[in-house]
Amino acid sequence: MARQxxxxxxxxxAGLNVVMTAPIIDGDILPAGQVALQxxxxxxxxxxxxxxxxxxxxxxxxxxxxxTVSVPAAGTRLIGPFPASLFAQASDAAVGPLxxxxxxxxxxxxxxxxxSF
Numbered sequence: 001m002a003r004q005x006x007x008x009x010x011x012x013x014a015g016l017n018v019v020m021t022a023p024i025i026d027g028d029i030l031p032a033g034q035v036a037l038q039x040x041x042x043x044x045x046x047x048x049x050x051x052x053x054x055x056x057x058x059x060x061x062x063x064x065x066x067x068t069v070s071v072p073a074a075g076t077r078l079i080g081p082f083p084a085s086l087f088a089q090a091s092d093a094a095v096g097p098l099x100x101x102x103x104x105x106x107x108x109x110x111x112x113x114x115x116s117f
Contacts (some may be wrong), residue, residue, distance in 0.1 A: 002094065003101065005029045011117045023104050030100040032088040035116045036080030041071040042109035049079060052101040054089050067108070080094035
């Protein structure tokens with residue numbers, strides 16, 4: 001199964017009732033920019049959310065470390081934003097322009113939402 005591109009929910013002055021959906025094991029493709037990923041871990045153990053960071057640091061030439069965030073059991077994390085300069089993958093048919101790749105160490109009892117601001 002291929003990565004998913006979850007719908008982006010926009011925060012407005014009237015508020016947003018965030019709708020959480022389950023990720024798939026292959027992960028997500030998010031748009032780069034002013035978006036955040038909300039992850040709710042309903043499982044009994046911590047999971048790790050990994051946001052891939054392609055490329056190298058221009059100053060040092062060293063490969064950028066991926067962004068990893070631990071989401072504790074029964075916990076929630078809001079992760080982001082994802083500026084294109086750090087997180088956008090090379091454009092191709094699978095990722096699209098300025099796609100950000102997100103991986104989950106487990107998906108059982110995990111839901112997520114992508115919100116823009």
